[in-house]
Amino acid sequence: MKDAIVVKELRKEFKSYSSRKGLGGAFRDLLNRNYKTVPAVNDISFTVKQGEMVGYIGENGAGKSTTIKMLTGILTPTAGEVRVNGMNPHKEREKFASTIGVVFGQRSQLWWDIAVQESFRLLKKVYKVSDEQYDTHMKHVISTLNIEPLLDKPVRKLSLGQRMRCELAAALIHNPPLLFLDEPTIGLDVLVKLKIRDFLKEINEKYNTTILLTTHDLTDIEALCERVVMLDEGKIIYDGALENLRQRLGEQKQIQFQFGEKVDPHNLGMLTSDLEVIWQKGEKEGIWIAVLADSVHLSELIGRVAGSHKIHDMAVQEISTEEIIRNIYEKGQVFQA
Incomplete structure (x- = not known):
């Protein structure tokens, strides 16, 4: 299987300027500005195989968008090596652009005041797509994303969900082998998200995109990606299967008990003192939540509580992927796949 993306020791630094106080400070800044060099992406390396769907995640400021901009040729790296579709993105821009599709959730590639289909026709000319290729491929894309009723409307009159579906279609006019999606479902309702996810799965299976x-939105990652690359402060802290991450860090369980009688939390703590359980009071009266570090003791915990207290209801919940990832960032852990 070919490598679609190869990144080796990639680094991007920016200069951050600070202003001195007062009028005198302003004059001094004219002659000699204070600045420091800040690494946005700090010597990262990873490879993406052709046909993979990879989630690239991190907190705000972690370096995700900076990485995408280097991979698409918008930014030039400070150091390191980038090969995307066998090319150097910022040195072979014209040839490279025809091999990728890009959707930035907060930026549009469609012309604001003209009809959607006119934007599509302009992009068709830019990418030198033949009429036959366009008709065959885009007929399927337009039908699947259900945007045919939108083609005659100016982009400025579309809702956010409608525009994002059209943006995705625009990125696929030349049927690129590689698609970069930066926050493509930001602000969208559930039904539109589901439609976009289903479409992405389909083009991945049909064209090996x-x-x-x-x-x-980690539900997007869970629905689409088997592999995740996690970035924190410009460095990769995890690169591997999402399921492995869940297995290693998702053993924690939460058991919600609704008691039919008043319960003394001290007694609950004594009852389960040897099981590594943390008890938390629920939002409603009579509800207590047991956070169990190891699911091996789950049945023992339930047996002890049920044997000594009257229970009206009980629910066992696994820790969510979002909670797992939040804990990783809070603890600053680094994991090997």
């Missing part, structure tokens, strides 16, 4: 997805 490689997809690199950055998003804060």
Whole structure:
């Protein structure tokens, strides 16, 4: 299987300026400005195989968008090596641009005041797509994303969900082998998100399209990506299967008990003192939540509590992927896949 993306020791630094106080400070800044060099992406390395769907995640300021901009040729790296579709993105821009599709959730590639289909026709000319290729491929894309009723409307009259579906279609006019998606579902309702996810799965299966997805919506990652690359302060802290991350850090369970009688939390603590359980009071009266570090003791915990207290209801919940990832960032852990 070919490598779609190869990144070796990639680094991007920016100069950050600070202003001195007062009028005198302003004059001094004219002659000699204070600045420091800040690494936004700090010597990262990873590879994405052709046909993979990879989630590239991190907190705000972690370096996700900076990485995407280097991979798409918008920014030139300070140091390191980048090969995307066998090319150097910032040195072979014209040839390279025809091999990728890009969707930035907060930026548009469609012309604001003209009809959607006119934007599509302009992009068709830019990418030198033949009429036959356009008709065959885009007919399927337009139908699947259900945007045919939108083609005659100016982009400025579309809702956010409608525009994002059209943005995705625009990125696929030349049927690129590699698709970069930066927050493609930001602000969208559930139904539109589901439609976009289903479409991405379909083009991945049909055309073996490689997809690199950055998003804060972890339900998108769970639905689409088997592999995640986690970035923190410009460094990769995890690169591997999402399921492995869940297995290693998702053993924690939460058991919610609704008691039919008043319960003394001290008694609950004594009852489970040897099981590494943390008890938390629920939002409603009579509800207590047991956070269990190891699921091996789950049945023992339930047996002890049920044997000594009257229980009306009980629910066992696994820790969510979002909670796992939040804990990783809070603890600053680094993991090997």
